[in-house]
Amino acid sequence: MSMSILVxxxxxxxxxxxxxxxxxxxxxxxxxxxxxxxxxxxxGFTPGVLFVDLxxxxxxxxxxxxxxxxxPRLKDAFVVxxxxxxxxxxxxxxxxxxxxxxxxAPFDQMRQHVLAVLKQAGAGPxxxxxxxxxxxxxxQPRQITRELLTVKRHFEIVLESMKEGVLEITPDxxxxxxxxxxLSIIGRPEELLVASSLVDLxxxxxxxxxxxxxxxEEEDRDAFGKPLExxxxxxxxxxxxxxxxxxxxxxxxxxxxxxxxKRMEAQLIRAEKMEAIGTLAGGIxxxxxxxxxxxxxxxxxxxxxxxxxxxVAERLEEVERASWKAKDLSRQLLPFSRGGTxxxxxxxxxxxxxxxxxxxxxxxxxxxxxxxxxDLWDVEVDPFQIQQAITHLVTxxxxxxxxxxxxxxxxxxxFARTENGAHMRKGxxxxxxxxxxxxxxxxxxxxxxxxxxxxxKKTGKGLGLAMVYTIxxxxxxxxxxxxxxxxxxxxxxxxxxxGELNNGDGGKPEIQSRQGIRVLLMDDEELIxxxxxxxxxxxxxxxxxxxxxxxxxxxxxxxxxxxxxxxxVILDLTVPAGMGGKEAMEKLLHMDPEARVIVSSGYSNDPxxxxxxxxxxxxxLEKPYQMSDLEKELERVRQQ
Amino acid sequence: xxxxxxxxxxxxxxxxxxxxxxIFLEASHADVAGIQAGLDDNDPGRVAEAAHSxxxxxxxxxxxxVAEQAEGIEREAKxxxxxxxxxxxxxxxxxxKEVASMIYRYSGLCQRQERSCPGEExxxxxxx
Numbered sequence: 202m203s204m205s206i207l208v209x210x211x212x213x214x215x216x217x218x219x220x221x222x223x224x225x226x227x228x229x230x231x232x233x234x235x236x237x238x239x240x241x242x243x244x245g246f247t248p249g250v251l252f253v254d255l256x257x258x259x260x261x262x263x264x265x266x267x268x269x270x271x272x273p274r275l276k277d278a279f280v281v282x283x284x285x286x287x288x289x290x291x292x293x294x295x296x297x298x299x300x301x302x303x304x305x306a307p308f309d310q311m312r313q314h315v316l317a318v319l320k321q322a323g324a325g326p327x328x329x330x331x332x333x334x335x336x337x338x339x340x341q342p343r344q345i346t347r348e349l350l351t352v353k354r355h356f357e358i359v360l361e362s363m364k365e366g367v368l369e370i371t372p373d374x375x376x377x378x379x380x381x382x383x384l385s386i387i388g389r390p391e392e393l394l395v396a397s398s399l400v401d402l403x404x405x406x407x408x409x410x411x412x413x414x415x416x417x418e419e420e421d422r423d424a425f426g427k428p429l430e431x432x433x434x435x436x437x438x439x440x441x442x443x444x445x446x447x448x449x450x451x452x453x454x455x456x457x458x459x460x461x462x463k464r465m466e467a468q469l470i471r472a473e474k475m476e477a478i479g480t481l482a483g484g485i486x487x488x489x490x491x492x493x494x495x496x497x498x499x500x501x502x503x504x505x506x507x508x509x510x511x512x513v514a515e516r517l518e519e520v521e522r523a524s525w526k527a528k529d530l531s532r533q534l535l536p537f538s539r540g541g542t543x544x545x546x547x548x549x550x551x552x553x554x555x556x557x558x559x560x561x562x563x564x565x566x567x568x569x570x571x572x573x574x575x576d577l578w579d580v581e582v583d584p585f586q587i588q589q590a591i592t593h594l595v596t597x598x599x600x601x602x603x604x605x606x607x608x609x610x611x612x613x614x615x616f617a618r619t620e621n622g623a624h625m626r627k628g629x630x631x632x633x634x635x636x637x638x639x640x641x642x643x644x645x646x647x648x649x650x651x652x653x654x655x656x657x658k659k660t661g662k663g664l665g666l667a668m669v670y671t672i673x674x675x676x677x678x679x680x681x682x683x684x685x686x687x688x689x690x691x692x693x694x695x696x697x698x699x700g701e702l703n704n705g706d707g708g709k710p711e712i713q714s715r716q717g718i719r720v721l722l723m724d725d726e727e728l729i730x731x732x733x734x735x736x737x738x739x740x741x742x743x744x745x746x747x748x749x750x751x752x753x754x755x756x757x758x759x760x761x762x763x764x765x766x767x768x769x770v771i772l773d774l775t776v777p778a779g780m781g782g783k784e785a786m787e788k789l790l791h792m793d794p795e796a797r798v799i800v801s802s803g804y805s806n807d808p809x810x811x812x813x814x815x816x817x818x819x820x821x822l823e824k825p826y827q828m829s830d831l832e833k834e835l836e837r838v839r840q841q
Numbered sequence: 842x843x844x845x846x847x848x849x850x851x852x853x854x855x856x857x858x859x860x861x862x863x864i865f866l867e868a869s870h871a872d873v874a875g876i877q878a879g880l881d882d883n884d885p886g887r888v889a890e891a892a893h894s895x896x897x898x899x900x901x902x903x904x905x906x907v908a909e910q911a912e913g914i915e916r917e918a919k920x921x922x923x924x925x926x927x928x929x930x931x932x933x934x935x936x937x938k939e940v941a942s943m944i945y946r947y948s949g950l951c952q953r954q955e956r957s958c959p960g961e962e963x964x965x966x967x968x969x
Contacts (some may be wrong), residue, residue, distance in 0.1 A: 212898055
């Protein structure tokens with residue numbers, strides 16, 4: 202029976218012998234000098250039998266065999282391995298899909314085995330000739346070959362274990378070898394990748410660059426051996442081309458997937474930008490808050506002095522409204538400030554969502570709808586910061602729907618079973634989702650929307666989503682988004698949850714007679730000392746003032762010794778030219794462990810502000826504060 | 842070497858065996874040049890690869906002396922030791938010359954017998 206046969210071997214003597222032998226037996230014979238040439242022939246030729254040399258350049262026999270077996274057209278072909286190392290190593294040819302194996306030997310011996318396997322091949326569909334290599338009976342194993350095979354296997358293990366992708370390409374850029382990582386990075390199976398062109402893996406623009414590189418036309422003469430960045434199927438990759446010593450043989454290509462590295466770099470750049478904004482914002486907010494404290498203080502006193510409803514009272518109300526806006530602006534900067542630690546409270550989610558805008562500047566074309574689960578856990582958050590984040594997302598959603606629409610806000614309990622992102626831990630959260638049906642975010646921008654200064658709006662500053670990200674990061678929560686162009690966007694905020702809400706916050710402190718209640722105020726700003734003293738006195742307390750911690754300690758000690766101790770002390774945290782609140786507090790507690798001390802600062806970057814109790818403080822006054830804030834906190838601390 | 846015995850064992854005509862030998866010679870000359878280039882470039886890998894090629898085809902065709910010499914070169918080259926390989930290569934070249942002389946003698950004989958040789962023609966391998 203005549204069969205179509207392909208013989209693949211890199212030695213012309215072997216090809217000549219096999220051709221003569223097989224043709225004499227009446228078969229149609231094609232030959233190829235290496236695996237790559239064989240794959241080309243197989244595109245248009247379907248042999249019933251293949252004789253394949255095991256070790257040959259440009260796709261070895263084992264690899265060729267595996268590729269053949271994955272081709273449905275060749276799955277029934279009878280594949281015979283020709284091996285020169287059969288005496289030295291047992292060839293597990295069945296493992297890579299061959300049907301028989303013949304040891305390379307003097308031709309008269311090989312001839313008998315070739316004719317024998319042809320009989321087997323003609324006997325039926327894919328019969329196996331057993332697992333024994335034919336022709337090894339008279340051979341003696343060679344020690345040197347065994348050692349070399351061990352070295353070869355070792356190198357194969359090294360190559361397959363590398364975290365870089367390794368390709369071998371011919372001088373015309375055809376891929377003849379790909380290690381496991383290369384297959385993974387490129388995302389194609391071996392049978393589709395081997396024999397294809399490296400250049401074809403790249404899109405139009407990158408293709409030209411790659412062609413220049415592999416054909417030595419790269420203008421940058423240092424390009425060889427240097428990692429160059431390319432984009433492959435939308436994925437950033439590093440490509441290093443190393444010509445083999447004998448350049449006629451081709452090159453080695455080292456591939457590296459840069460996706461994770463790029464993500465880390467973007468995160469680092471984002472962090473650096475945040476750091477820069479934080480330094481600036483923190484500094485501005487600190488000074489700004491000191492000024493606002495003076496404005497609020499004077500305002501409170503002035504309001505107390507004028508008749509309600511008078512023209513001056515109305516003017517003062519306007520001033521108060523403007524001052525509140527200024528205070529909000531200052532607080533908006535605080536999440537960016539270095540540390541920017543949220544001042545957390547336990548609150549219910551409905552209370553957080555109370556101030557969400559229900560429409561956009563009074564226009565009912567844009568509306569908000571809330572969908573809240575009944576059994577929502579409470580959350581431990583800085584209410585102002587979280588409201589700021591949600592308000593920003595809602596406003597963003599309105600802007601994404603220029604023709605109007607409804608923003609849907611969902612809140613539901615969420616249990617994170619695994620680590621999720623850099624900041625979220627396994628645990629309980631309340632997930633608040635803000636969804637719109639707007640224009641969506643293009644894929645290319647998805648990774649950048651949280652970057653500071655990244656904006657697609659004409660008048661945008663690119664700080665809004667960066668602020669949201671920072672706020673959630675500092676809450677050990679998370680923010681994610683889903684978006685489809687022209688279908689809409691959903692942002693999900695994950696707020697750390699706590700148990701049931703304790704609704705009682707003590708209510709308004711009971712006002713008792715303040716006659717004889719003595720307050721010690723330490724602040725380095727003369728402006729603050731002046732206005733705070735006036736407010737404290739206005740509230741009925743008596744007050745003494747100190748410019749820094751040392752002075753405050755002296756006054757406190759002296760007052761105690763004289764039997765007229767201070768009932769409450771207010772310490773400014775940051776005093777550049779003297780002892781600050783932290784050090785003063787340590788010494789004060791040493792002097793009087795029962796001291797009732799309130800910490801005050803306009804600079805919420807200090808961890809003391811978010812966890813004042815663990816530093817021994819009994820209360821907190823964030824600058825700027827109004828007289829009502831001051832009264833409430835003084836009373837609360839005094840009555841503890 | 843008993844030519845007729847080999848023709849019978851391999852099932853080849855005199856002309857086919859001659860062609861096989863000529864291909865061996867051609868490939869071996871190229872491989873010896875490869876060994877020499879490897880020695881000049883101090884590239885043991887290239888030396889070993891070329892010697893391996895000669896060894897394989899010499900075993901196939903039972904040129905035992907050539908096969909042993911080529912194997913010796915391959916072994917040293919794979920150890921990275923090229924010190925004695927120039928001399929081994931010289932000896933290998935001599936052995937291949939001897940084979941060539943034998944083949945040319947046989948070739949001449951075949952040419953004289955051309956008219957009585959079967960009219961089989963090797964059309965060349967259909968390789969790419």
